[in-house]
Amino acid sequence: MRRRGQVQSGTTDQRLLDTQDSTDWLHGDPWRVMRIQSEFVEGFGALAELGPAISVFGSARTAIDSPEYEAGVRIGRTLAEAGFAVITGGGPGAMEAANRGALEAGGLSVGLGIELPFEQGLNRYVDMGVNFRYFFVRKTMFVKYAQGFVVLPGGFGTLDELFEALTLVQTKKVTRFPIVLFGTAYWGGLVDWVRGTLIAEGKASRADLELFHVTDDVDEAVALVTKEV
Numbered sequence: 001m002r003r004r005g006q007v008q009s010g011t012t013d014q015r016l017l018d019t020q021d022s023t024d025w026l027h028g029d030p031w032r033v034m035r036i037q038s039e040f041v042e043g044f045g046a047l048a049e050l051g052p053a054i055s056v057f058g059s060a061r062t063a064i065d066s067p068e069y070e071a072g073v074r075i076g077r078t079l080a081e082a083g084f085a086v087i088t089g090g091g092p093g094a095m096e097a098a099n100r101g102a103l104e105a106g107g108l109s110v111g112l113g114i115e116l117p118f119e120q121g122l123n124r125y126v127d128m129g130v131n132f133r134y135f136f137v138r139k140t141m142f143v144k145y146a147q148g149f150v151v152l153p154g155g156f157g158t159l160d161e162l163f164e165a166l167t168l169v170q171t172k173k174v175t176r177f178p179i180v181l182f183g184t185a186y187w188g189g190l191v192d193w194v195r196g197t198l199i200a201e202g203k204a205s206r207a208d209l210e211l212f213h214v215t216d217d218v219d220e221a222v223a224l225v226t227k228e229v
């Protein structure tokens with residue numbers, strides 16, 4: 001309700017229907033909220049009927065001829081054979097490897113792409129793809145539509161996804177959410193630091209070490225990440 005000096009001229013309908021010269025509104029936060037909302041709606045709509053799924057993360061820079069890429073393909077394949085859709089970031093490297101394995105095994109290969117400053121597109125092994133502008137919307141989808149995470153060797157992006165999941169499990173925002181780190185040599189230093197620094201200095205508890213598993217074995221990784229589903 002508006003009275004006295006607060007009364008605006010014209011009606012809301014008039015303001016809606018008027019041709020506007022300025023397009024400043026297009027770049028304001030209220031409009032961004034609508035775009036964010038539409039990303040949630042699009043993501044929920046596309047993924048709601050996915051069925052059982054596991055999100056696989058890992059470096060965008062993993063070389064196609066590397067053992068890590070091969071492990072990613074085998075993980076994607078084994079998950080698909082076990083009846084799980086494979087969700088990745090839809091990019092190159094380890095993401096492509098997991099999508100490739102899932103696709104080649106006849107499973108559902110999902111890519112949740114992210115708009116980046118350079119043109120990129122979803123990798124060619126993605127069968128169901130959704131592109132996001134906002135990382136945080138996309139991260140919601142990785143957690144909401146998967147029953148666990150497998151994390152291949154990766155950099156900042158992979159660490160971001162790993163620590164988001166660990167925080168959600170630690171704070172019980174999600175329950176029954178297995179997290180498997182694939183590659184003992186790669187992740188060993190991080191686990192040592194968690195034990196020797198975080199836990200030793202009281203910034204995490206010893207029980208937090210049970211929030212994740214570490215393995216080099218594809219079958220074990222798949223068994224661990226799917227066993228609570």
Ligand SMILES: C/C(=C\CNc1ncnc2c1ncn2[C@@H]1O[C@H](COP(=O)(O)O)[C@@H](O)[C@H]1O)CO
Pocket residue numbers: 056057058059060061088089090091092095113114116120153154155156157158159161
């Ligand atoms: C670096 C290059 C391409 C980046 N393209 C990406 N496409 C999709 N998703 C990505 C991309 N880069 C990072 N991500 C997300 O973070 C994780 C990988 O990040 P990292 O720093 O490489 O570990 C991954 O799981 C994605 O979700 C050109 O090659």
